[in-house]
Amino acid sequence: MTPGARLQAAIEVLDRVQAGAAPEVALTNWARASRFAGSKDRAAVRDHVYDVLRRWRSCAALGGGDSGRALVLGLLRGRGGDLSLFDGARHAPAPLTAAENAHLAADPDLSEAEALDCPDWLMPDLRAALGADFAPVMAALRHRAPVFLRANLARTDRDGALAALAAEDIGARPHPLAATAIEVTRNARRVRQSRAFGAGLVELQDAASQAVVEALPPLDGLTALDFCAGGGGKALAMAALGAQVHAHDIAPARMQDIPARAQRAGVRVERVAHPAGAFDLVLVDAPCSGSGSWRRDPWGKWTLTRAGLDRLTQTQAEVLAQAAPLVAPGGWLAYATCSLLDAENESSIRQFLDRSPDFTVQSTLRLTPLDGGDGFSLATCRRKT
Incomplete structure (x- = not known):
């Protein structure tokens, strides 16, 4: 053509x-x-x-x-x-x-909204959440996202993964957002057909998503439940760090690739339709607007509505209410979204804490595309003993 x-x-x-x-x-x-x-x-x-x-x-x-x-x-x-x-x-x-x-x-x-490619109705919410970073973040979302890989620590370390990629003429370099993060700089379209990928040395995963897993409590030996597992990216990353991982999703079909991915990665992730019992850690990577990842899914920016956002925040409250009882006393509940909006982050976790006095926030993490990866928010809460 x-x-x-x-x-x-x-x-x-x-x-x-x-x-x-x-x-x-x-x-x-x-x-x-x-x-x-x-x-x-x-x-x-x-x-x-x-x-x-x-x-x-x-x-x-x-x-x-x-x-x-x-x-x-x-x-x-x-x-x-x-x-x-x-x-x-x-x-x-x-x-x-x-x-x-x-x-x-x-x-x-x-207009400012046109120049920054921002929906008019979302500008006040995004400006309130991002402050002085509003314009730079919106400008960053107008560009393609970098391609990131996660060095799979169950198979190799980051240096070993970089060497394997270089041997196949795939340009890559370490990224500071996470100790496992690798940014592909050349021949990104070769990754899925590479021997490094086929052997499970690397997985495609955004650097901010890796940073979220890295910010969780030490995982080695913990029983962990990925409550909204989807394709299992974070579940695989947690398993590579030594956790005994169970994966759940309200739509089980989303998890159909997890067994093959886990086998390639050399880790074990057990899918569960109806999680029960008490886990040391429950990760809720909640359904959200995806505003932090609009570089990858830009159509979501134009199809999101106020009514849709309200439905999402209601879903987030329901998911937290379902996940919290699965946390063991003294255990951890980690709430994450790839959203930039306070309504889905600070406000959601604040309302959860108002309803759940046996949980307290221990740490938070906020990332935007200015940090290199997608926008992500994480609040790690601990259940009282």
Whole structure:
């Protein structure tokens, strides 16, 4: 595919998203219908689409509308791209119209929310939570997230993982957020097919997520329950640090990959449908807005509503109420979200403590994309004996 044809494909995918399709579904359907597209073409189209999703408002303002064509025009304008690719040749987008040329010739006049690609209704909440970091964090969320790996301590150490990656020409370096964190700097798309990944030396996991596990009480020998395990990333990390880990999720299908991942990693994680008993540590990585990870899932920024946020905070309260009785006396309850919003973090844990006087907060951790990884919040509470 030519560069122009890749832009046209992105336009078509974005039109499907605008019509109501989820981005991943729209991309998958395009790829299935475009057998001529090679792996580099598919990657390029995906990159165009996700670059627009991260910057939807500014792209719409710069391009003159919310159509796929206008959004891609706005993306190119915003980053100084080559507008001459709109020439209609070899499946490229049609030439610019007089109206488009007039819009592109005018000086852009973006509001703060448009320039930072922030929903209007969320600006007060995010500004209150982030303070002076509001604008820098929102600007960071407009860019692609780094690719991070976790050195699997059950198989190797970080130096060993770095050496294995280097042997396969995958550029990587240590990252300061966690002792296991590795940032991929070159050939990131080779990771999943690498021998280092296949042998369980490394796992794909954001550095902030690794920092959350590292901030938990010492795990060696503890019985731990990952109450909202999902794909099991944190469960695997806890097991690699010596915990006896049980994994639970309200939707068990989300955990279907855990056995294969655990086998590759050389650790044991037991899935439980109905957790019972008393655990030394219960980790609640709660369902949340995902605002700290909008670089990876930018469509969530534009589909979140106030009603949706209210439902999430109610769910968080319910999950904490279900998890707390599973903590042994003297044990730990760790509440984490990948959210930047106080409503899902400080407010949620404060309301939980008001209802649960036998728990006290022992430590907290707040991370934003300015720290390098995703935004994360962690409150570690201890149950009284």
